[in-house]
Amino acid sequence: MDILIADTDPARAETLAARLAVQAGAGQAGVGRIRIAPPLENLALIVAAERPDIVIVDMARADRDSLEHLRSIAAHQMPVMLFIDEDDPAFMEEAISAGVVSYHVNAAGITDIKPILRSAIALYRHASARDVRLAAAEAELSDRRLIDGAKRLLMRRDNMSEPAAHRFLQRRAMERQMRLADVARALLAAPSAGESGDYA
Known part of the structure; x- marks a missing residue:
């Protein structure tokens, strides 16, 4: 220590x-x-x-x-x-x-003082691990919201079914070697997001 x-x-x-x-x-x-x-x-x-x-x-x-x-x-x-x-x-x-x-x-x-030191370090590590888990959960939720939002856009704009919209996003992610959430973010942020066509 x-x-x-x-x-x-x-x-x-x-x-x-x-x-x-x-x-x-x-x-x-x-x-x-x-x-x-x-x-x-x-x-x-x-x-x-x-x-x-x-x-x-x-x-x-x-x-x-x-x-x-x-x-x-x-x-x-x-x-x-x-x-x-x-x-x-x-x-x-x-x-x-x-x-x-x-x-x-x-x-x-x-x-x-020794037990107090050990407990302080243990408390810190426990809190840090909890914060890491919380940040990961929040990031996963944020990604899910982006993907769901992009799917809703495709369903509304291009009359896709939910499975078709999901496959569309997956295909774009594979083609561009991007995370699914990043493809969804790009689609939602595109200036032409409200128009029909091939995006993401």
Whole structure:
């Protein structure tokens, strides 16, 4: 497990890194490394280059700039864990909306951080897999709507039956080596879509 710690307070970052090194057994096979991001460097660029398994952001108190900071990290498709010293329910909601998958108050009071890290990564992977499935389902539905719309156009315009319209689209897709949905999109977008003839 490769961990990147981001904290504007170097002493606090070193303390957290030392705790993680002890609790997670840093240096052992399969564990990876723990790195502290230099506070004056662009964290989003470091995340993009390093691609750690998780980013831990530790801060004393919430502010609006912090939200943008968190959002820029999460945009790199990276699980983000947030430790904060002062509880702020409103900020917690905003942080989660910004991409934080695990939010905790007072890191020093947590006895064992390792299970929290594992659960944060697992939650992130689960959410990512769900998002991929949802995007695929939405894309499939969008394709189906395009194909159905193109078939309705052919049925209305050229007096085709539904099976004939479907075969027409399939034939065009094979001839042009295009996806069926792309053929349907081209047919519906053609300026002459309302006229009779050989299109797509």
